[in-house]
Amino acid sequence: MGTNGQFGESLDGIIPFLLLCYMFTYWVKTPVWLKMVFPARLIWKVPADPKAPKVYVTFDDGPHPVATPIALQHLRDHGAKATFFCLGKNVEQHPNLYNELLQQGHRTGNHTYDHRNGWKVPDDEYFENIHHAQQSIKSDLFRPPYGRIRRSQARKLTGAGSNWKVVMWDVLSGDFDTTITPEQCLNNVIKYIRPGSIVIFHDSEKALPRMQYALPRVLAYCREKGWEAVVIPD
Ligand SMILES: [Zn+2]
Numbered sequence: 001m002g003t004n005g006q007f008g009e010s011l012d013g014i015i016p017f018l019l020l021c022y023m024f025t026y027w028v029k030t031p032v033w034l035k036m037v038f039p040a041r042l043i044w045k046v047p048a049d050p051k052a053p054k055v056y057v058t059f060d061d062g063p064h065p066v067a068t069p070i071a072l073q074h075l076r077d078h079g080a081k082a083t084f085f086c087l088g089k090n091v092e093q094h095p096n097l098y099n100e101l102l103q104q105g106h107r108t109g110n111h112t113y114d115h116r117n118g119w120k121v122p123d124d125e126y127f128e129n130i131h132h133a134q135q136s137i138k139s140d141l142f143r144p145p146y147g148r149i150r151r152s153q154a155r156k157l158t159g160a161g162s163n164w165k166v167v168m169w170d171v172l173s174g175d176f177d178t179t180i181t182p183e184q185c186l187n188n189v190i191k192y193i194r195p196g197s198i199v200i201f202h203d204s205e206k207a208l209p210r211m212q213y214a215l216p217r218v219l220a221y222c223r224e225k226g227w228e229a230v231v232i233p234d
Helices: 005-013 015-024 032-036 067-077 088-093 095-103 123-134 151-158 182-192 208-225
Strands: 054-060 082-086 107-110 198-202
Touching: 054 067, 054 208, 067 082, 067 095, 067 208, 082 088, 082 095, 088 095, 088 123, 095 107, 107 123, 123 151, 182 208, 198 208
Parallel strands: 054 082, 054 198, 082 107
Antiparallel strands: none
């Protein structure tokens, strides 16, 4: 957004309204306005290379003793690599699973220590929680739980002197939504995935019925299209 700071700040008035809508629903395809209200340094999509099309499959909330090995098996079966945004407390409980992610060539990212909502905790507490998770998750990638992050928090994480890359998304599978069928979850992704897309799944117990159905089919679809599934790049 090539705007000056004043315009940027004036957006603070309408953002709470727009984000209020966000509290009661979720969008499978991230709307353009949501991308525009945040600093340009948040990553929503990776520029696509038409000669070597790639997609970026990501998982949030793990590692989980049942869901993570299932995700890993599907990724192996399809020669795919993914990025796992882990919770510090889960990494502490399942360090071997975390190491396995890395050994298998996947990338990890920080998803706070215990799934903090950036809107509900003071900034200091939020950053402390991220640093707590950083003790077991060695990564410069961060994804805010619920996708909810204040502009002040995003600015601090991506501002001068800070090395974080805040990775948002382009396509939300909705695998966490217990009111949709596994087929609907698959369709959510197939409808919107394109080269450069960052897609969210969850390696959690709640998402498992939909994730384990949709993931292998999404990976097969991408292979058929000639799109390689790789980790979020540097
Ligand atoms: Zn999460």
